[in-house]
Amino acid sequence: MKGRNSGQIRIIEAFLAIFIIFSAVAISANLPTKSPNPANDSLASIGMQALLQLDSDGSLHVYIASGNWSRLREALNLLLPAGVSFNLRVYDAQMRQINMETVSNGGFNSQEITLVKYVCTGRSPEFRCYVIYLYLAVAK
């Protein structure tokens, strides 16, 4: 009697322990899907830093004011990490799109697109404000 009961109880204990541990793992594994994607945040940060760097010496404003979209595309290609797709749109202060030419390095294959908003200002005596929408995605 004693030996038979002892075996049953141990099996029940083992099953219970396994169940508890697996439920913990299952709950933990489901948590990331409910949280914001840190990759998106870092992509936004990378995009913002690239625009800030371009703006630090005034070249961002120069490219926009002169409509030199190819140089702007090249500069972003250099500043953004490889494997990041971008598409840039420039608007004036009244939100009218300025760039009629596409400033992009290819189509987006990713479902997750990050938008970076940036306001670019000039230093010339005639003050100009441009609103930049930089769409970013990790190329797959």
Added chain:
Amino acid sequence: METAKKFGAARSGQLLIVAALAIAILIASTSIYVYELTTQKQSAENDSIVELVLAIKTGLRNAAVSALANITQGGQKTVLAENLDTLADVYTRLYPQQICQIRYKLPNSAGYEDGVKLSWNSNNGLGVSSVYVPYMLKVLAPTFNATLNDAVNITTTLKVQGFCTVGENETLKTVNLTCMVFNEEKQAQAKWIAIYYEDDSGAWIPVNNPSITDWGNSTYSPHFTVALASDFVHVSVHVVDARNILVVANTTCSQAV
């Protein structure tokens, strides 16, 4: 029966310990995981707020430089407020939820009038073009609010010293000047230099093609020859720096001893 009771009592203790351990591990791991996620989210949010603040500060600075360039070249002093309002308005429209608010006050003290100071008329060889804008930047993030009190100070300073030497013909005087240009008290490059002298009738005459030596350290040495009856020469130096800001300094060049 007694044996079975003893057995049950002994084993239920083990079961409780195992269950308690498992639950403790579950709670601890979940808590640590949630904490790490929150930290990552907070860190990413802080980064984006810092970058937004940097972008706004750059914008405010550019707006001030643009206004000073405009004002020194004949524009109205109201241009400064117009530029700042334009920038604040763009940010308000870009973030309608009022994520960032820009408030500024243009000072009317210490030589500043509506945030602008143009000190060009003193005859001590010092000229100053400056704007000063204290501002408050409020950033409202989902998890925290940040308030930044700072100021934009854009100042172009010109220092001029000089003397003149008299040639064989006593009316001909060679003027030697030393001009130094500063942006916010740091050495800066001049983009354009023009020199005027006051003739015997009191009119300011531009010096045509003065010889200017650029020493490369924000110091320029112009020299030129003029025909004047007086023993000294009143000189006015106009300099436009690399930011398109004009500054004027006047000095009197006496004969070198």
